[in-house]
């Protein structure tokens with residue numbers, strides 16, 4: 001954080017505890033915390049308010065930073081379960097033609113990845129069948145793999161100086 005950001009937060013703490021750090025103290029404090037992002041520092045100071053009745057010493061403030069760790073400021077990683085239908089996305093795109101125009105729609109998958117898409121219609125509601133979707137995915141995958149193999153074959157032929165279709 002910048003020294004301006006630091007001063008903004010530390011002045012708030014000074015008002016809260018009705019205690020002012022001397023200028024040289026502030027400089028030492030800033031040197032100790034400047035590698036920290038301002039949001040982390042704000043979080044740390046809000047923990048002082050909950051835990052300390054007095055303005056903490058620098059040693060206390062630093063050890064509290066160690067103690068509370070980083071779990072509380074990191075966003076939780078979303079858990080993804082393996083799903084061959086939506087490939088972990090939780091929803092499936094499908095297309096319908098209306099009046100000659102192709103429209104893209106989305107439906108909620110039946111797996112756990114869909115928990116945040118409960119407002120979307122389910123696969124059954126839009127008339128999509130799991131087995132059919134799986135069959136399509138498999139066909140797409142095989143097609144992609146076949147393309148890869150042909151591409152490699154062509155590269156080898158090119159390298160060996162063999163003309164196409166030989």
Ligand SMILES: [Zn+2]
Pocket residue numbers: 083084085086087088089090091109110111112113114
């Ligand atoms: Zn799924």
